[in-house]
Amino acid sequence: MHGHVHLCLREMVLKKYGEEVWQAVLKEASLDDDNDFMLFHYYDDKRTISLVVAISNNTGLDVSGVLESYGHYFYFYSTSCGYDRMLRTLGKDFHTFVQNLDLLHSLLALTYKGMRPPHFRCEKKDGKLFVHVFTVRPGMYPAAIGMLTEVALQIFGTRISMTVVTRKTGEIFKQKYCEHVITEVKVLEEQKIAAFTGEDQLMKNHVESKLQQLAHARENNVVAVPEISLNTALPFSVVFDKNMFIQSAGLHLKTLCNEIQEEGAKINDIFEIKEPEMKFEYDAIMSCNSSYMYFFLQPKVKTLNGSPPKSDCPVLRxxxxxxxxxEEIMFIGTPHFDSLGDLISSTTYLTNIPQDNMTMEIMFMNEQRRADVEMSKKLDQTTADMKKLAAALDQEKKKTDMLLYQMLPVKVANQLREGRTVEAEKHGNVTILFSDIVTFTNMAALCHPMDIVKLLNDLFQRFDQLTTKHDIYKVETIGDAYMVVSGVPEARDDHAIRMSNMGLDMIQDTNHVINPVSQKCIQIRVGIHTGPVVSGVVGTKMPRYCLFGDTVNTASRMESHGLPGRVHISDTTYNQIRNVGYILERRGGVDIKGKGIMDTYFLNGVSDDFNPSRITNNSDIIKTSTEPKQLEEKSPAATVAPTVTEPKSSSFCSVM
Structure with missing residues (x-):
């Protein structure tokens, strides 16, 4: 169906039920709020039906109720689009209005290509008024009932009811329609309203005056025109009797259609009624109020004897x-062309069309209108495409932001997104953790590279989840080394506790990662140190958030001088967490390369009386001198120097 139908349904739901219901309707119908609601586009009936069904499911109305509500609302939608004056000029009463609806549809079809509107016909029988509705869409007739009852009320001030008398489905009018519904119209209440005002009233008075003059002239035989003069004045007219035999025809029509001049020629053997849909018979024409109806006659594809027509006559309106x-009928018509292209492809010329006829003006105006419609259609499509691109751009922007937030802390990333320079920043006290895999070099030499990649992916994904759990920033990974920091860039008092918990969880998670060589669980060393650092963003093409200072180097030494499967911490970290409730083991003085003798500890777990609120305040931390010290007297276990592996060279930024 045409885009107007979708737009009207959307407006109706939004106005009556609100945005929330409309979004539910869109989701159920699988429709896009931009691409499926463009004014000059034609949509498959399946989309429209799915939209109607979705509205029914979300509003509590049955499908017929939705369609009838749509019909009522369509009148107000049409008036908001500027069609109210056109509607008011279709007839002086409800009967003639319905008779002329097909004319309105034929004019709109010039602009809205692909329209397949219903056909309407009135019939008076036994003092009752019946409206026939022919449609190609079975089950859609409630929309027509809603529209006509609203028109009767708003334009003619008459409250009516339309009751379905019969409903027939199947092949109707040469398979063009598939449903025929007959409704009986009953007047419930009449009101006096000013249906016409201003220019509309002047037009109505003028039309009625002309009709009265013609009726008076016909009754009193005021005008008597010779047949030859009449055929010249009305070059596309034809007169036929009640048996459909042609009595006379206009000069141009005789020229274009030679069959008309044949003796005993019947009008319904040469032409067929294209619109309105009805049988081309004398009684059928007389039964309807034909004076208020436009008829479209088109030459038959084949004549009665099966031969092609001998003429090239255009469609007549x-x-x-x-x-x-x-007991005769005169058809007074003119050639009907939708566009200049239709005129060019025919054998008719502008000189054949009477100059006092509006065909030429309508045709030229339609050409301009068609160009405007095509432009509007392209504009609609461009607008929808731009909305799609904007949505896609927004998605890509979100992906970029996510990537940026993974590379940099949120605070720093936001500064870069806003185009601001990120200045280097001092941090008085932070906690840094390093880890690496024990015997990773030997493992890498004995394994296939893909096994190493899978191993590191598995391990680091587990560690990344822990950084989210403990709200810790991951600085970077190089090879099997993993570096995280707490207290940067946002200062926090519990940075040492968070990092201690992180280290314990990392040791625990290695029990689920298998060494591809030994088929046993891997082991890691973890080193933690607390102290001051300077942070900043380095680089523009691939910006990196780096930490500078001796604290970085010391944390790396804690890892390299640690033991497999243990969390090795410095005395500054120990001083911050000693009262919290961790299980701590003093390792004693360890000769740290580049640092001399340092007191270090192992973090073995969490005791039952763990209480993070007992963390030592930063100002109370015992600052440990990095100057070499003498080894103190300890138990043999404490004085035994562990096997210290040579600290691996690292590209982590640090100041030695």
Whole structure:
């Protein structure tokens, strides 16, 4: 269906039920709020039906109720689009309005290509008014009922009811329609309203005056025009009797359609009624109020004897005027062309069209209108495409932001996104952790490279989850080395506790990662140190958040001088967490390369009386001198110097 239908349904739901219901409707119908609601686009009926069903499911109305509500609302939607004046000029009463709806649809079809509107016809029988509705879409007739009842109320001030009398489905009018519904119209209440005002009233008065003059002239035989003069003045007219035999025809029509001049020619053997959908018979034409209807006659594809037509006559548009005194009907028409292209492809020229006829003006205006519609259609499509691109750009921006936040702390990343320079920053007290895999070099030499990649991916994904759990910033990884920091860039008092918990969890998680060589759980060394650092962003193409200072180097030494499967901490870290409730083991003085003798500790776990609130305040930390000290007297276990591996060279930024 046309985009107007989708737009009207959207407006109706938003106005009556709100945005939340509309979003639920879109989700259920799997429709896009931009691409499926463009004014000059034509959508498959399946989309429209799915939209109607979704509205029904989310509003509590049955499908017929949704369609009838749509019909009522469509009147107000049409008036908001500027069609109210056009609607008010279709007829002086409800009967003639319905009769002329097909004319309105035929004019709109010039602009809205692909329209397949319903066909309407009125019938008066036994003092009752019946409206026939023919449609290609079975089950859609409630929309027509809603629209017509609203028109009767708003334009003619009459409250009516339309009751379905019969409903027939199947092949109707040469398979063009598949449903025929007959409704009986009953007047419930009439009101006096000013249906016409201003220019509309002047137009109504003018039309009624002309009709009265014609009726008076016909009744009193005021005008008597010779047949030859009439055929010249009305070059595309044709007169036929009640048996459909042609009595006379206009000069141009005779030229274009030679069959008309044949003796005994019947009008319904040469032409068929294209619109409105009805049988081309004398009684059928007389039964409807044909003076208010436009008829479209088109040459038949084949004549009665099965041969192709001998003429190249265009489609004719005009009125059927009953000549009751002779039991004849005169069709007064003119060639009908949708565009200049149709005119060029025919054998008709502008000189064949009467100059006082509006066909040329309508045709030229339609060309301009069609160009405007195409431009509007392209604009709609461009707007929808731009919205798509904007949404895609927003998604890519989110992905970029996520990547940036993974590379840099949120505070620093936001500064870079805003185009601000990130200045180097001093941090008085932070805690840094280093870890690496024991015998990783030997393992890498004996394994396939893909096994090493899988191992590191598995291990580091587990560690990354721990950084989220403990709200710790991951600085970087190089090879099997993993570096994290707490207290940067946002200062926090519990940085040492968070890092201690991180180290214990890392040791625990290695029990789930298998060495591809030995098929046993891998082991890691973990080293932690607390102290001051300077942070900053280095580089522009690939910006990196780096830490500088002796604290970085000391934390690396804690890891390299540690033992497999143990968390090795410095005395500054120990001083911060000693009262919290961790299980700590004094290792004693260890000869740290480049540092001399340092008191260090092993963090073995958490005791039952663990209480993070007992953390030592930063100002109370016992600052440990990095100057070499003499080894103190200790138990043999404490004085036995561990096997210290040579600290591996690292590209982690530090100041030695």
């Amino acid at each position: 005009g009125h059927m005027v009953p000549l009751e005194e002779k």
